[in-house]
Amino acid sequence: MNTTVTAPHASSTFTDEYLDIVRQRDPNQPEFLQAVQEVVMSLEPVLERHPHYRRLRVLDRLIEPERVAQFRVPWTSDDGQTHVNRGFRVGFSSAIGPYKGGLRFHPSVNLSILKFLAFEQIFKNSLTGQPIGGGKGGSDFDPRGRSDGEVMRFCQSFMTELYRHIGHNTDVPAGDIGVGGREIGYMFGQYKRITNTFTGVLTGRAPGWGGSLLRPEATGYGEVYFAAEMARTQGDTLEGKQCLVSGSGNVAQYACRKLIELGAIPITLSDSSGWIHDPDGITEEKLQFVMELKNERRGRIAEYTERFTSATWAPSDAEATHNPMWCVEAEAAFPSATQNEINAVDAANLVAGGVRLVSEGANMPTTPEAQDILVDGGVLLGPAKAANAGGVAVSALEMAQASQRLRWTSEEVDSHLKRIMRDIHSVCLDAAGDYGFGNDYRHGANIAGFKKVADAMVDQGLV
DSSP states (O other): OOOOOOOOTTOOHHHHHHHHHHHHHSTTOHHHHHHHHHHHTTTHHHHHHOHHHHHTTHHHHHTSOSEEEEEEEEEEOTTSOEEEEEEEEEEEEOSSSSEEEEEEEOTTOOHHHHHHHHHHHHHHHHHTTSSOEEEEEEESOOOTTOOHHHHHHHHHHHHHHHGGGOBTTTEEEEEBTTBOHHHHHHHHHHHHHHHOOOOSOSSSOOGGGTOOTTTTTHHHHHHHHHHHHHHHHTTOOSTTOEEEEOOOSHHHHHHHHHHHHTTOEEOEEEETTEEEEOTTOOOHHHHHHHHIIIIISOOOTTHHHHHOTTOEEEEOOTTOSSOGGGGSOOSEEEOOSOTTOBOHHHHHHHHHTTOOEEEOOSSSOBOHHHHHHHHHTTOEEEOHHHHTTHHHHHHHHHHHHHHHTOOOOHHHHHHHHHHHHHHHHHHHHHHHHHTTOTTOHHHHHHHHHHHHHHHHHHHHOOO
């Protein structure tokens, strides 16, 4: 998808001049520039009301990562061939706690993408109310099609360098695209082997050896809980509403499950090969098939139509100007696949198709132009840094459980998650209203996330 940075809808001289400076410093990092744009467009009234932020150059300091580690990762495939990948860890802000953010293994990984994810993570983590800073990392390694032995050897080599940069009081990575329970297990084992310690240095571990119950479900559940709160402000619920869900991985799967539990009707899913539309609705039985297909057999979503004839499948088209999935008539949408999956044309199609609520489960799945079209079209938009914060919130709860050597029940974790998502919703809505942005959650999330971090930076001096 196109990631060209253009002037935001809430453009101003301040915003444009500031983005020009960032573009000059990082001209070849479009994803990072887009993430900065999303935040800066909200902050002019904050800096006017709190001039000491400007005097102390808080924003200037915040857009520079505190540290970036890049390293080579050599490993051997099953056929004896040597391969070399790049590894990264970006520690963006530790103002309110140790760096916290996932590791992504995907061929598209580069410094721009990881800086965008880490920058976004600062504000997302701030909104959770938990004491965690923002970071992100990963590699351009592709685990798809690789044997367990190859993935293990890669993960061990990756951790052999990464371990120098992380620690339970310094930086606590988690999973992301391409990094699930298998990869977390291999990396944790290597960290334990090297350091001779058993600490909560990685989250997303299996519950049997220190992980939190409900961690796999948390991002998808949180995305839906946030949507339910947005609907509640309109005196409405999600019950009975047809919902478009993109992706078919962890976030999409559990978003579907929670939608089903709340009486909503998910009708689409997708993967890199294409998308399915099931007008009869994706039921729990059908979702179980998808989970077995994607999590165990690692198959393609097209197989859904072989099992359930109520559905149709369409292939993806990299050259297309829009995604036809977003043309399907529905009342709510949950983009849960990847960044910039909804462009301006897609957004116009969503509005035309009757969608009145969008909750972002992926990181930055909607381009700035698309966000403007959605909001101008009367759509309630839950931005990713708020709506998909459930995953990192439960990761922080996992850190707390690990430090106390405790294990909470699923009900306890779910209760905490609901409260956190409700609080995030309230904080965003209050901040948007307080600074003159009405019920625009984008600005509310940016402002609330920024102010907490900015105040901590001011308190801690010039570091």
